[in-house]
Amino acid sequence: MTTTAVTPGSIGILGAGRVGAAVARRAVESGYEVRIATAKPAGEIALLAEIVTPGAVAVDAAGLAETDLTVIAIPLRRYRDLDPAHFAGRTVVDVMNYWAPTDGEQSDFERDARSTSEVIQDHLHGALLVKSLNHIGYHDLEADHRVPGAADRRALAVASDHEQSRALVATFIDRIGFDAVDAGPLAAGRLLQPGTDVFNGSHSASQLRGLLAEACLGARA
Numbered sequence: 001m002t003t004t005a006v007t008p009g010s011i012g013i014l015g016a017g018r019v020g021a022a023v024a025r026r027a028v029e030s031g032y033e034v035r036i037a038t039a040k041p042a043g044e045i046a047l048l049a050e051i052v053t054p055g056a057v058a059v060d061a062a063g064l065a066e067t068d069l070t071v072i073a074i075p076l077r078r079y080r081d082l083d084p085a086h087f088a089g090r091t092v093v094d095v096m097n098y099w100a101p102t103d104g105e106q107s108d109f110e111r112d113a114r115s116t117s118e119v120i121q122d123h124l125h126g127a128l129l130v131k132s133l134n135h136i137g138y139h140d141l142e143a144d145h146r147v148p149g150a151a152d153r154r155a156l157a158v159a160s161d162h163e164q165s166r167a168l169v170a171t172f173i174d175r176i177g178f179d180a181v182d183a184g185p186l187a188a189g190r191l192l193q194p195g196t197d198v199f200n201g202s203h204s205a206s207q208l209r210g211l212l213a214e215a216c217l218g219a220r221a
């Protein structure tokens, strides 16, 4: 996938837990200006950010609005807390997964046949939603990153209905140390969800492309 179309310079991360903090650390190490927020005022997470994500600046959630790319890394069950107005016109990476054993059964996702990201896109209407980074564990983000061209470089899929946003996120994925594979439209996010072959393993770019192609063929059969 071409990753040179656009280059994000600043990254906003909503959620300072396991995956939000790991993404923040990778982004700082990769040269990005990083802001991190939770639902709490910035002052309440400033010390945590200093210790857990050194180099990232703790801000109020509203302070993420000026960044080039926003990563949402909060429990999926909390998605209705998100104010669509805060995300309108912005590229947003949805790393959230529906995991009933920890989230509890959520009727929004149990009854809806669409991918979870399409449900999020409906809620965050106006945002340019991209599904990615959901199919790698937070610890692997820090252990598995590699320089471009490394034989064992791991690939991550990127799905979105917005081509430019897909390219923006692909650039981010590449710069934090992974090959980006174009998974197509946001609906393809279902191929990256828990329970799929993509979700359950570590893959090179060619393996990941193969899995996505197989899953598409299976869905059409």
Ligand SMILES: NC(=O)c1ccc[n+]([C@@H]2O[C@H](COP(=O)([O-])OP(=O)(O)OC[C@H]3O[C@@H](n4cnc5c(N)ncnc54)[C@H](OP(=O)(O)O)[C@@H]3O)[C@@H](O)[C@H]2O)c1
Pocket: 014, 015, 016, 017, 018, 019, 020, 037, 038, 039, 040, 073, 074, 075, 076, 078, 081, 082, 095, 096, 097, 098, 099, 133, 134, 135, 136, 137, 138, 139
């Ligand atoms: N863990 C992984 O390896 C992994 C990998 C890929 C994807 N994911 C997905 O990523 C998401 C986060 O997982 P996690 O393991 O990082 O969870 P986590 O460790 O529980 O962290 C969640 C973070 O979100 C914040 N938060 C909760 N509600 C919020 C709201 N309404 N507004 C702003 N911030 C809020 C929490 O702040 P407080 O502590 O102040 O509540 C906390 O900082 C989940 O959807 C998960 O399925 C996880």
